Amino acid sequence: MNSFHELIFMGKHGAYVWSSYLMTFIVLLGIFYWFRYLLKSLRSQVKSELNSSDSNTVRPRARKLKVEKNESRD
Amino acid sequence: MFRALLKKELMVARRNWIGIVIPLFFFVMVVSLFPFGVSPEAPTLQKIAPGIIWVAALLATLLSLEQFYRSDYQDGSLEQTLLIAGPTQVASAKILAHWLLTGLPLVIVSPLLGILMQINHGFIDSNHTWVLMLSLLLGTPTLCLIGAVGMSLALAANRNGMLVAVLVLPLYVPILIFGTSTVTASLENFSYNGQLAILAALLMIALVMSPFAAGRALKISVS
Amino acid sequence: MASRWRWFHQLGSPKWFFEKSAKWLPWIWAGTLILLAVGLYYSLWASPIEARQGQGHTVRIMYIHVPAAALSMIGYVAMAIASTIGLVWKMKMAFAASRAIAPIGAAMTFIALFTGAVWGKPTWGTWWEWDARLTSELLLLFLYLGFIALHSSFAERAKADKAAAVLAIVGVINVPIIYFSVKWWNTLHQGYSVTQKGALAPEFQVPLFTMIGAFYLLFIGLVIMRLRVEILMREQKSRWVADWATEQKAQKRGV
Numbered sequence: 001m002n003s004f005h006e007l008i009f010m011g012k013h014g015a016y017v018w019s020s021y022l023m024t025f026i027v028l029l030g031i032f033y034w035f036r037y038l039l040k041s042l043r044s045q046v047k048s049e050l051n052s053s054d055s056n057t058v059r060p061r062a063r064k065l066k067v068e069k070n071e072s073r074d
Numbered sequence: 075m076f077r078a079l080l081k082k083e084l085m086v087a088r089r090n091w092i093g094i095v096i097p098l099f100f101f102v103m104v105v106s107l108f109p110f111g112v113s114p115e116a117p118t119l120q121k122i123a124p125g126i127i128w129v130a131a132l133l134a135t136l137l138s139l140e141q142f143y144r145s146d147y148q149d150g151s152l153e154q155t156l157l158i159a160g161p162t163q164v165a166s167a168k169i170l171a172h173w174l175l176t177g178l179p180l181v182i183v184s185p186l187l188g189i190l191m192q193i194n195h196g197f198i199d200s201n202h203t204w205v206l207m208l209s210l211l212l213g214t215p216t217l218c219l220i221g222a223v224g225m226s227l228a229l230a231a232n233r234n235g236m237l238v239a240v241l242v243l244p245l246y247v248p249i250l251i252f253g254t255s256t257v258t259a260s261l262e263n264f265s266y267n268g269q270l271a272i273l274a275a276l277l278m279i280a281l282v283m284s285p286f287a288a289g290r291a292l293k294i295s296v297s
Numbered sequence: 298m299a300s301r302w303r304w305f306h307q308l309g310s311p312k313w314f315f316e317k318s319a320k321w322l323p324w325i326w327a328g329t330l331i332l333l334a335v336g337l338y339y340s341l342w343a344s345p346i347e348a349r350q351g352q353g354h355t356v357r358i359m360y361i362h363v364p365a366a367a368l369s370m371i372g373y374v375a376m377a378i379a380s381t382i383g384l385v386w387k388m389k390m391a392f393a394a395s396r397a398i399a400p401i402g403a404a405m406t407f408i409a410l411f412t413g414a415v416w417g418k419p420t421w422g423t424w425w426e427w428d429a430r431l432t433s434e435l436l437l438l439f440l441y442l443g444f445i446a447l448h449s450s451f452a453e454r455a456k457a458d459k460a461a462a463v464l465a466i467v468g469v470i471n472v473p474i475i476y477f478s479v480k481w482w483n484t485l486h487q488g489y490s491v492t493q494k495g496a497l498a499p500e501f502q503v504p505l506f507t508m509i510g511a512f513y514l515l516f517i518g519l520v521i522m523r524l525r526v527e528i529l530m531r532e533q534k535s536r537w538v539a540d541w542a543t544e545q546k547a548q549k550r551g552v
């Protein structure tokens with residue numbers, strides 16, 4: 001690799017090389033943020049349910065993951 | 075014990091005989107659609123015949139799985155049976171009954187489809203029909219065995235037959251490959267013994283593994 | 298004897314894993330970033346083009362295609378091993394791990410397929426070739442999707458775990474059978490394989506092995522992240538989760 005121009009265009013195969021790198025990057029980063037988001041939403045869910053049932057009357061029977069409820073992504 | 079279980083399965087199926095015949099209708103009808111869709115000319119049909127007959131047999135096996143497992147599970151009699159007999163035995167009885175009532179009839183009607191798809195066209199005396207029947211005879215038990223595992227796994231999940239198809243179809247690919255290539259090799263006058271041997275080997279592997287896995291899965295589904 | 302197996306019992310404890318893995322993750326991500334930086338430098342800039350087969354710059358796709366393909370298969374095997382451990386020793390963490398691996402393995406399979414197709418266009422002149430490896434990779438993706446579909450179809454988690462575990466084991470027995478039959482079928486129809494394996498020249502080895510290392514670490518890191526989510530979903534009712542959620546410090550290392 002000699003020049004910046006060559007890095008971008010890669011002979012005539014720039015589109016192929018860059019699109020595969022870009023796709024890989026998008027997929028992996030997407031997974032990363034998705035998992036992070038899942039963890040955070042679970043955390044806030046546990047927290048809010050703790051607050052709501054603070055006066056230890058009845059423990060909630062079962063909690064289910066409801067991601068679509070709290071869409072407030074930062 | 076095994077004989078009693080098998081007898082019970084066959085008795086249940088006799089009461090629901092139309093459920094046994096429908097996969098056969100399906101098998102014949104699907105295959106007879108292709109001349110309309112592709113071309114009625116003999117050379118073309120002959121070329122695609124092995125693949126189409128095999129895919130149709132595969133789908134017919136898959137569709138017929140439901141009735142051998144679902145009703146049993148829903149009315150609770152499966153749970154009862156599993157209390158008195160080992161899960162592997164129960165699974166084997168179901169698999170054998172399924173094959174006797176769907177796999178074997180498919181093998182028997184396949185010559186008719188061979189005629190429809192013109193596999194003997196242009197040959198004076200040929201044994202392609204026999205090869206087709208033999209490949210199905212070795213292949214359909216494997217289809218039933220693998221299908222039983224998928225069906226037993228999907229039993230407890232309240233989904234329709236699509237889930238079973240998704241689970242099982244990738245596992246059917248090797249059988250499809252060797253089944254069709256047996257018939258194709260015969261049509262092209264090549265030796266087909268190797269493919270038949272591999273089909274038999276696949277059957278052996280499935281015969282060892284599947285009843286155990288399916289029994290295990292049945293046990294999980296009623297637990 | 299007892300102390301030799303302690304790590305195994307500790308791994309089986311969700312709480313222990315959840316707390317420890319929060320400390321491991323930063324190191325894993327740091328290692329991943331370093332390896333990725335070096336690997337990308339070599340694979341995109343400091344490595345020569347392929348001249349012998351006239352692939353030119355497209356050889357650079359190999360540096361992500363091969364690691365993704367390798368991990369897609371290793372991921373399935375790991376999933377099956379975790380499933381076996383879960384079924385044999387009734388270890389819940391092993392089931393959680395197999396569920397955690399599935400989506401990441403599927404993503405790796407998808408990446409391998411996508412980059413394979415993009416690589417195929419300039420080299421073979423077509424996006425898709427029914428080549429033995431690409432076809433097996435496609436079937437592997439179907440197996441992963443089947444596992445996820447089955448696991449998500451149950452109302453009870455215990456049943457879902459066991460059923461999906463049986464499927465993973467049946468699948469892993471079938472993977473070599475599928476691979477060899479597809480390979481046989483491919484030679485029958487084309488008489489050659491488009492992805493022929495040759496000895497790799499040393500100048501391609503440095504970026505390739507660095508990238509494989511980076512992908513391994515990335516895979517492990519993502520699996521741990523998913524496993525933490527899985528643990529939380531399973532242990533929502535336990536005391537330590539409530540403690541963790543209300544703990545202020547945890548906000549900082551939230552990942």
